[in-house]
Amino acid sequence: MENSRFSTLIYRIIGKPDKWHDDYIDIMHQILDETDSFEDPANFSELEVGDQILSRIRGTNDALTAFNTLLNESRFKMIILDEDLSPIYHNQNASELFKEVLDPNSAKDTQTLKPSLKLLVKEATSSIEPAKQSNLMALKAFDQNNDQIYLRSINNRGEGAREGSGFLLLLVLDQGRQQELLNSEFVAQYELTEKEQNVLLKLIHGRNVKEAAAELFVSENTVKTHLKSLFRKTDSKSQADIIRIALTHESQVLDSYFDPSSGLGGIVNSGTEDKFITLKNGLSIAYREYGPANGTPIVVCHNGYGCRMMVPENCDEILHRENKRLIIPDRSGTGLTPFKKGHPESWTECFGEFIDALNLESYEVLGAVMGSVFALLHAVEADDRLKRIHLASPVFVNSRKDMDYLVGIFAPSVRLVRASKRFAREIYELWLKSVTMNLGTHYRSMLDKSLGSEERKLFQANHTLDSTLNLMVNCFKEGASQTIDGISHDMVFCISPRKADLSKVTVPVEIWWGTEDNRISKDGVDNLARQLTNSTVNVREGFSEHIYYGLFEEILSK
Secondary structure, eight states, X not given: OOGGGHHHHHTTOOOOHHHHHHHHHHHXXXXXXXXXGGGOGGGOOXXXXXXXHHHHHHHSSXXXXXXXXXHTXXXXXXXXXXXXXXXXXXOGGXXXXXXXXXXXXXXXXXXXXXXXXXXXXXXXXXXXXXXXXXXXXXXXXXXXXXXXXXXXXXXXXXXXXXXXXXXXXXXXXXXXXXXXXXXXXXXXHHTOOHHHHHHHHHHHTTOOHHHHHHHHTSOHHHHHHHHHHHHHHHTOSSHHHHHHHHHHHHHGGGGGGGOTTOOOOOOOOOSSOOEEEEOTTSOEEEEEEESOTTSEEEEEEOOXXXXXXXXXXXXXXXXXXXXXXXXXXXXXXXXXXXXXXXXXTTHHHHHHHHHHHTTOSSEEEEEETTHHHHHHHHHHHOOTTEXXXXXXXXXXXXXXXXXXXXXXXXXXXXXXXXXXXXXXXXXXXXXXXXXXXXXXXXIHHHHHHHSOHHHHHHHHHTTOHHHHHHHHHHHHHHHTSSOSHXXXXXXXXHTSOXXXXXXXXXXXXXXXXXXXXXXXXXXXXXXXXXXXXXXXXXXXTTOOTTHHHHTHHHHHHO
């Protein structure tokens, strides 16, 4: 296999999202320990190591189905085909369909579609305009229950993917899922009422007007009235059009998994206005401000999974009490700030220009986890307007030796970075995709488990545990709403040696670290403090890498 195909291959990984994090770390360590050539970049083979990682992950008991949590909640029996029309995966309720569509004469290790079905798929994909192939196409084929077989394509636009490479989905409505509600985003997009949803669900699962009316215990005229409203809201002219629109939307939930440059879609957050500053290079930086306009300005460098919305629920009350004005910009490739080539290397210059544009007479900077890297790199070059730096769980690698201080998910990642930054970024994107597929459940569960013992008690005592977890999930979702390029590039940059002259940072630096931190060790924090001329390390028992949220007011008040 060519190296250029590797990025496509990794998006076929099957891994259970709630166990992926642990499997990822354990297996990466195993493979790296077993690969003699890994510490010698001259003899490093990405494909050799990559194949081992993929093979090992596929073989773990807990890495059964990266898609199953999502796919098995789908309204479809679903089979995924690669660009060669070879079936590579199916959800559990498509087991019988999978057997039915396979060519019985094909070998087990080279499973192919039945010749007649394969011909129909080829004809369908060649006769439809590429721009419309993401819509559902009804094939002239039916399953064993005489249900329609649909086809749609997913183009892989990931870095390293070949022109025209992608995946195809064979879809059949699962009549056993008739009680499943419509996708909430689809309902919100078209502002469907509950009664309109009920009618549409009946139509989707093959009922005519008379049958729908009988099952819903309403008159046929009532069903027709709801149908007219559905036609108007979806700008469609027939029942078939409405069904196609609804099913196309539901089948598109998988698209972002196959495209690392795509995001998750933004979230709605009212109460604070988004602002924008356009730099000389054309980059438009999105940011938000919190607290009193005349308060002491603190510019925040958010963590890797954060964004301009990274503030606790009661931040306004705290900021007014402490008289602090918080300014949080989205970094390039995060939230509403587009990814620009040259990031993150160019971010120090961009960040400086952003601060200049704010016309601040004086200010402080706060960096959280990976954001600490950008805070310190700015401080090295900042003028006397910068008065103080706050660092929460500061991940900062200044030399190759500093890599050994990183723990948790960063520990195997630094070993990958030493050999190949591109390969490290692609594997990290794989992990990100596995997490983002089920943010509300699995990522939230991971966050819940990663909280420090005292943090948890604090949030529970304040009745803010659920709201804090939801906040962190939503910040990740918003940060990755357009692309994950910013997050993945930031990770590789931040755990690579920066070789910065930290002796130039003469302002006071307050470092905050918890004893249950799973990003950097206490030795790493002490090592960073020694490189700074005026620093204080504040250690808190029972706090983790989420100390920014737990001790928000205490950190700002220093």
